[in-house]
Amino acid sequence: MSLRQFEYALTIAEQGSVTAAAEVLRVAQPSVSQQIRGLERDLGVELFSRTPTGLVPTVAGRAFLREAQIAVSAARRARATARAGADELVGELVVAVQMGLGTRQLPGALGALRRRFPRLEVTVFEEPNPTELERLARGGVIDLGLMAGPCEGGLYDGHHLGDEEFVVVLAAGHPLLAADRVELQELGREPWVRFDHNSALDGVLVDVLRDNGLAPTTVARVSQTATAVRWAAHGLGVTFVPASAVPPGHEHVARPVTPVVSQPVVAAVRPGAGPAETALLEFLRQETWHRSAPGWVTPPSTAGSAPVV
Incomplete structure (x- = not known):
């Protein structure tokens, strides 16, 4: 088995077909097919099933691809380290973000990083599930992560950037908008636009409402904070997100x-x-991590942190 075969398999899983994968990889289709057949022969399992919509990983394929991603990421980091010079850096940097954190701060920091290292390839993904985020970190896939709370286990060094205050989003014209701050108890009868099950954001909401003796009535679940905010603003229900x-x-x-x-x-x-x-850490430190708006004050305390690595 080779890293080239791993990369081919990962690209097929992402593109859904050998033809599309070959185009992305810029190699001949027969070469991709041959490499995958050889890989399956070495492993003794079938990695992909053919469906009307394309190739999808089998159960064994999904398990293999998770580990293949770890191996490929490690190899890319090794190449980047070996080729790093005094004024130039090439390779890939993988950044994972607990969904909802750093939405305004991360783009500026990444822009500064790209200007400093223009040949560096940066991959960023949001991960709503803290358990999956921890698994990726333990597998060595993540180079830098933005998360809530202290780092545990000694795998990563934690650097506190600031505190993120949560806000409630209401429909335009809602009477509670007249206040600078909303009492949580006043939200007892409101329907809620929530996030996916097992996500860190939904965990914060459940903990906060439970601690205040409230039980949420769910009208919708979404995967992105921007969607939740827009739906709440249109009156579907209220939602709760980082500022x-x-x-x-x-x-x-x-x-x-x-x-x-x-x-x-x-x-x-x-x-x-x-x-x-x-x-990137230095550029993140230069960003503002306290959001200010009319009637908002700096939070004096911290509550409702989610599980982290």
């Missing part, structure tokens, strides 16, 4: 709550981080 996750133009329908709910934002970096991770 920086409120899209521009919707600040007028967001209010902080009483009691205050906030989370620490931590950058998790492997010990002995390379120049790319070190530079």
